[in-house]
Amino acid sequence: xxxxxxxxxxxxxxxxxxxxxxxxxxxxxxxxxxxxxxxxxxxxxxxxxxxxxxxxxxxxxxxxxxxxxxxxxxxxxxxxxxxxxxxxxxxxxxxxxxxxxxxxxxxxxxxxx
Amino acid sequence: xxxxxxxxxxxxxxxxxxxxxxxxxxxxxxxxxxxxxxxxxxxxxxxxxxxxxxxxxxxxxxxxxxxxxxxxxxxxxxxxxxxxxxxxxxxxxxxxxxxxxxxxxxx
Numbered sequence: 001x002x003x004x005x006x007x008x009x010x011x012x013x014x015x016x017x018x019x020x021x022x023x024x025x026x027x028x029x030x031x032x033x034x035x036x037x038x039x040x041x042x043x044x045x046x047x048x049x050x051x052x053x054x055x056x057x058x059x060x061x062x063x064x065x066x067x068x069x070x071x072x073x074x075x076x077x078x079x080x081x082x083x084x085x086x087x088x089x090x091x092x093x094x095x096x097x098x099x100x101x102x103x104x105x106x107x108x109x110x111x112x113x
Numbered sequence: 114x115x116x117x118x119x120x121x122x123x124x125x126x127x128x129x130x131x132x133x134x135x136x137x138x139x140x141x142x143x144x145x146x147x148x149x150x151x152x153x154x155x156x157x158x159x160x161x162x163x164x165x166x167x168x169x170x171x172x173x174x175x176x177x178x179x180x181x182x183x184x185x186x187x188x189x190x191x192x193x194x195x196x197x198x199x200x201x202x203x204x205x206x207x208x209x210x211x212x213x214x215x216x217x218x219x220x
Contacts, residue, residue: 033208042117042200042210043157056207091156101147102208104156 002026004105006092012111013082020078021108025094032075033102034067035091043091049075082112116140119201119211127219130191134214136184136201145204146177148186150197151213157200160186191218 005024013019025032030051035043046065047057051072064082069075079086089109093102119136126132138146146163161168163175163184174187184201196218201211 035210040212042212045207045209048207058207098204101159101162104158106156 004092004094004103006090006105006108008108009106010109010111012113014113015082015084017082018078018080019082019110020076021090021092021110022074022076023092023094023105024074025092026103027073029094029096029103030072031095031098031102032069033093033095034075034077035093037089037091037107038087046077079110082110084112086110087112115211116205116209117201117203117211119199120214121212123215123217125217125219126191128191128193130218131187131189132191132216133188134186134199134201134216136186136211138182138184138201138203138209140203140205141179141182143182143203143205146175146184147202147204147208148173148175148184149200149202149210151200152197157210160199188216191216193218193220 007022033048034046037043045058046061047067049069052069064080067077089107091107093104095102116139148160149157150160151157161170163177167176172189176185198213198215200213203209
């Protein structure tokens with residue numbers, strides 16, 4: 001399967017714990033995006049990378065969230081000191097260039113108890 | 114005002130009906146526009162890009178009105194398989210998604 005993959009698919013954690021998600025984009029895509037989606041809403045932009053450089057970060061993103069793409073391939077999204085309001089689907093997408101189609105992964109569903 | 118606003122729906126239509134969705138955006142500097150489709154519990158997938166001159170792909174027609182800052186999607190001869198949520202997407206420095214319009218096509 002050469003699509004975007006995300007792991008884990010589901011994560012249940014207790015409030016205050018740290019969690020880390022991984023995204024493997026389509027191999028030749030140099031742009032990688034993270035989104036958060038809650039029920040009844042569209043995906044909300046969090047951040048994106050061009051190769052290993054993090055070029056944009058939503059001002060809505062608290063400092064508990066951090067993302068990396070160390071070698072310009074896979075990316076990780078870490079949430080520290082999780083809160084119940086962090087419960088959502090976290091989607092990763094990749095694209096070849098800026099205005100090209102974004103291909104989404106299946107998402108990681110986070111539940112914070 | 115939200116950056117991208119869509120008809121809230123839901124739209125419930127019979128097979129064969131024509132249905133239209135509208136979307137407005139707030140940033141006049143937005144450069145590219147898309148419609149994505151999202152099935153229940155699935156990831157979004159590109160339906161079509163929206164070009165300034167308007168474009169058609171089979172039963173689907175997209176229009177862009179830059180002066181009024183709105184985008185539309187028209188679906189003709191709707192099929193049961195068209196049932197999904199349709200997301201309007203506007204690209205500024207990053208992609209901004211609308212909340213989506215849910216469509217249910219019934220037999």
